[in-house]
Amino acid sequence: MNQQYQLVHPTLDLFLYDLKEGLGQDDAKITENRQLFWQKVYGDKLDNKKLAELAKAEADSSDDIQLLGNKKAEFFPDPLDGYYYPVQLGDTYALQVDCTANYITDYEYSPQSIDCFEKLQTEILTKINHQHGKLGQTWLIWGQLATNNQDPLATAQACYAQLKFSHQHNWDKDVIKQQGKFFDGTVFELRRLPTANEKLSDGYHVLICLFPSHLKTDVVIEKSKSLLIQLIRLLWYRHKIIWAYSESRKLKDNLKQADKLADSIIKHLNTSLQSPDIQISQLEKFLKDTPKILLKYTNNLTYLDEKRRTINVNIGDYKKRYLDITKLDSHSDWQFLETFSNYAQEKFLGQIETDQANFSPGLTLMENYIKTVQGIIEIERTKGDRNLENLIGSVGIGLAVSQIASSILVTQHPPKPDKLFFLTEAFLISVFAGLVTSIIAWRLLKKYRK
Template identity: 30%
Template sequence: MTDLIYPTLDLFLYALKTSLNTTDAETQKSKAAFLAQLSHNIQFNDPEIETEYLELTHPAQINLISNNKSIEGYYYPVRLNDTYGLQIDCSINNQTETQPAKSFAILKTEIEQKLNKELATIGKTWLLSGWLPENSSQNYEDIAKDCYYALFKDTSWQPKKGTFLDGKVFEIWRSEIKNCNQNKVPNALNSHERHVIIAIYPDRESAQQAAEFYKDWMGLFCYRSKISWAYQQSRLVKESLLNHYKKIEENRRITNQNHYWKEKQNITNSRQILSNIDNILQQYTIDLLNLSFQKAIIEINLSNYQIRLDLIKEKAGQKNQLDFLEKFSEIANKKYLAQITKDIENMQLGLQLLEDTINATRSRIEVEKAERERNFQELVAVAGAGIATISLVRETAKDCKDVFSKVSFFCNYPLSASLIVGIIVSFVVWWLRKRWRY
C-alpha cells in the first residue's frame, strides 16, 4: 500500500504584472486576469510601489470553496516586484485517516477547475505533500512515485532526491521549449515544462513545520520560473534574429547577381530593397537588445534564487539536504547564461555583416546612380551636338549657300543631308568624350 495522511497539493503559479514595453492597458488586463482567479468581493490591495513581497488581499488567505465536502483549501495571492504569485492549496479534509495516492488526482482536478485559462503565466510548480501513518514501513520513493503517477500519466520518473525536516523530497523537472510566436507569451499552464516537488514526512509535526516554509517556496519558485521563462524567451528572440538575418541574406543574394545591375529598372528596386534591409536591421538591433535584456533577467533572478535557497537552508538548520535544488542554479549558469552570451556574440558579428551589406548595397546604388547620370549627360552632350549640327547644316543646305552649293545632294535633299552630317558629328563627339574619359 502507498497511503498518506492529509495529502495536500499546492500549485504555485506566476504571471507578469508588467513586462518590457507593456502599456497601461495591458497591465490592467494582466491584473484583471489575475483577479479572476480569486473569489469575488475580496479586498484587493496592489499599490504602485516596488516591493519584494506583498500580500495582496485581506485576509491574506482566501478560502477555496468546493462542492466536494471532503476537500478544503485556500488561495494565497502575492506580488513579488513585477510578478504576481498565487498559491492554490488543496487538501483532503482528514488528518487522522490514511488516504490513497490517487487522492492527488482528485485534488489536481479541483485546482484545475478553479484556474482562469486566460491568465498568461510564466511558470508553475506543483508541490505534493503528506505524512506517513505511525510505524509505517512503506518505502518513501515508492509512495512518491505513486503520487506522481496519480497526477501525470507518463513514464518520466527520474527524480532528484534530498531531505527536508526529516522528510524525503523528490524533484521531477522536465522542460521542452516549443516554437511559438515571440509576441505571444506562452501559457505555462499548458506548456511542456513541468516542475514537481514531492515531500513525504515521517509524522504530523514535521509536516506542520514544513508548512511554515510556504512563503519561502513562493519566492524560490518565482525566481526559478522567471529564469526558465527568460531563457525560453531568449530562444524565441534568437529565432527571430536568425529569420531577420535570412531575409537580409536573400536580398543581398539578389543584388549580387551579375545581371542584376544591368537592368535599368533594378536601380529603383534596389532602393526598395535597401529600405527593406534598413527596416529589418532596425528590428534586428531591437531583438539583439532584447536578448541582452533576457540575459540580465536570468542573472538577477539567479542571484535571488541562490539567496532565497541559502535562507531556506539556514532556516531549516541541520534537518535538510537540499543540494539537488542547487543543480538548477548550475544549469542556469553553465547552460542558460553561457548559451545566451554566445548567441549575443554571434549575433553582434551578424550585425556587423548586415551593416556591411547595407553599406555595400548603398555604395553600389550610388555608383550605378552616378553612372546612369553620367551616361545621361553623355547622351545630352552627343544629342546636343547632333541637333545643333543638323539645324546648321539644314538651314545652310536649304539655300545652297557656300560649300553646299557645289554638292547637289545637299541642295536637293537638305533634310537627309543634315541628318547624315548630324549623326557623323554625334559619333565623333561621343568617340572623343570616351577617349578623354579613359
C-alpha cells in the same frame, strides 16, 4: 494499495506565476493580464469594479506586494480547508493555492490515506478554473509520516502517482528526480521540462516534503509555513528562468527564418550584380525589401539578449534565495536546488550565447550588403548624371557650331526666295556640321571626365 500509505495533515499547494507586464505591452494587454490572473481567484464573480479595486494594490517599483492587503488571503468556503494567497513579485503575479485534506474527523492530527491528493488536486484545479500559470507552476505535497517505520521513498512514490498531468508520468521513467533533507524530513523533486515543440504547460514540477512522525504536528505545520514563504519567491525565479529560455527558442526560430530569407535575397543580388547591365530598379527593390528583414533580425537579436539577461539575473536571485532556505535549518540538504541553477547556467545561458554568436554575423552581413548596394546605386546614378551632362554639353556645342556654320553659309550663299530654308544647302551643311561636332564633343567630354 494506497491505504497502507498515510500522512498526518496531508496538504497540497500549487504555486502559479503569470506575467503582469511584458516587454512592449500596452495598457489593454496589461489589463487583460490582470483580469486573467484574478479570474483564478474570483472566477465569474470578478467584475470591472472589483478589478479596478484590486489594481490599486499594485505598484511598479515594488518586488513584494500582498495584493489583498491586510486580508492577505482569500479563504475557500466551507467545508474546504484552503486559501488563495496572491502577491506581486516585480513584473509577475504569483498565486499560492493551499488545500488541506479534511475528509475525516480530527483531520489536522489524525492520519489519512494519501488517496486524498487526487481529490485535493481536483479541488484546486476547479478553484482556479483549470487555468495554467503562463510563466509556470509547481505542485508541493507535504505532510507528516504516520508511523516511525514508514518508508519516505515508497510513500513519496505513492503520493506522486496520485497527481494527474497532461502527460503520462511515472516515477521510475521520469529522468529528473532528486532528494534532499529539511527538519529531519525528506524532500523529493521531480520535474519534466517541455521539449522544443511543446508548450510551457506541457512540463511539470513537483516537490514532496515528508516530515518524520516523531515531530509534533503543530511544529510540522509551523516549519512548513516558513518554507512556503521562501518557496513562493524561489519558484518565481525558477519559472522565470525556464520561461525566458522557452521564449528564446521561439526567437531562435524567428532568426532562422529571417536568416534564410536574407540569404536568399543576397544570393539573388549577387547574381544581379554579375550582370554587365546593372538594373538600378532591382537594386532599389532590394533596398525596399531589406529594412523589414533587417528590423526583424535586429529586434529578435535584441530580444534574445534581453532573455539572456533575464536568465542571468534570475539565476543570481535564485542562488540567493536558495541560501536563505538553507538557513531555515542548519542540518538541511537542498543541494538539488543548486543543481538546477548550475544546469540553467550551463545549458540555458550557454545555448543562448551560442545562438547570439551564430546569428550576429548575419546581421553584420545584411548591413554591409545594404551599404554596398547603396554605394552601387549612387555610382550608377552618378554615371547617369555624367552621361546626361556630356550629352547636354555636346549638344550645346553642336548647336553652337551649327548656328555659326549656318550664319557663314547664309552670308556667302543667300537663300533664294522660292526655296524653303530647311531645304537649302546651307541648312543641311550646318546641321551636318553641328551633328559631327556634337559627336566629337560627346566623346571628348566622356573621355575627359572618365
